[in-house]
Amino acid sequence: MTASNSNQEVYTGWAGRYLNYEYPNFPNGYPNASMKDPLAIQIGSTASLTTQGPSVNLAMSITSATSFYQLINGTSDPVPATKAGKELSYVRNVAKQTQQYASTIIAAAAKVQPAEQGVYPTNNSLADQLKIVARLVKGGLKTRVYMVSFGGFDTHSLQTTVADTTVGSHAVLLGRVSDAIKAFQDDLKKLEIEDRVVGMTFSEFGRRIKSNASTGTDHGAASPLFVFGKPVQGGVLGDNPTIPTVASVNDNVPMQYDFRSVYATLLEKWFCIPKATVQNLFPQNINGTLQDLPLVKNGICTNATPNLSGNTLISNYPNPFSSSTKIQFTTEGGHTLIQIIDSTGKLILNLFEKDFPVGIQSTQTVTFEASHLASGVYYARLQNGATQQVRAMMKLPSK
DSSP states (O other): OOOOOTTOOOOSOHHHHHHHHHSTTTTTTOSOSSOOSOSEEEESSSOOGGGBOSSSBOEEEEOOHHHHHHHHHTOOOOOOSSHHHHHHHHHHHHHHHHOTTHHHHHHHHHTSOGGGSOOOOSSOHHHHHHHHHHHHHHTTOOOOEEEOOOOOOOOSSOSSOSSOTTSSHHHHHHHHHHHHHHHHHHHHHHTTOGGGOOEEOOOSOEEOSSOOTTSSOOEESOOOOOEESTTBOOSOOSOOOOOOTTOOTTOOOOOSSOHHHHHHHHHHHTSOOOHHHHHHTSOTTOGGGOOOOSOBOTTSSOSOOOOOOOSOOEEEESSSBSSEEEEEEEEOSEEEEEEEEETTSOEEEEEEEEEEOTTOOEEEEEEEEOTTSOSEEEEEEEEETTEEEEEEEEEOOOO
């Protein structure tokens, strides 16, 4: 949510810093003639750190889908006929009166009748939230960021069934995500606004390689994410990870792309923020790791599209090795980074980092000295512009 490194303490969110750049000094002077609508809308019980700005959270929070319909219909849950109920009714009324964007939300929702929208799955809280987003976008809100949430993926146990690993709680959850996004995209198309929306999933944790004794998996270091919508350049970005045959319940797949690069690419290629400004929206000491990724189709902000190579760009010899190994890599020029990651997914060090003349291919060699490290699987990660590759290396006990 903050887009910080693990050793940094940052108290603002990456989307909050972006919104603060677009709309400085919020909430002072807002709403105004040029921006009458909420800067961001979050549907959930608590305000997210993702949209936290330097002084305030820049998102309007709607507690739930039920709260949304109560807002636009002027209704509320009944209160008990007690003194506490009277006080609760009073607090609710004050909150309604002080919500400066309530009228714009109600007006936008009124422009789209429920019958105009597509069919969404029932008993699916994510679908309920996305249906609201589609309605408000079609209703004409200028809101830049919408945030919805869907939980239950903390599957330390019963992630699958013992008899069949393709079914179970994890498969049910992913099925609901798939159904909700499919309905959302169909609705955007029906409402003729699919050109205006890009969706992205993100999670606070991944899962590990090997299941535990409870038919689940514990928190992991890396995970996939989905970027979806008509403006998105489709396809799979990244390679199938190398899975060690001796993986334990403590082992993770190494990350291939830094998740901050996804954020940075969308800020530059979808929200059309200048690259130099995007760099400044992230905490210090990570700018060198931000990549331009081919996530958004050409023509929205720029005609430039990164060209990813399918060749083997990084290798090492010897492999396995006992004390050190030479890592050979090919760079197309520009910023080039070699990182070493251990089997738990932890970044050990940036082994090599240099800017080469742009557009000039060269092959380089660097030595990884590992005599002080424990034996096991390590990963060498090459990052060069939009290109990345990961190489698995096996370290044997030092002689």
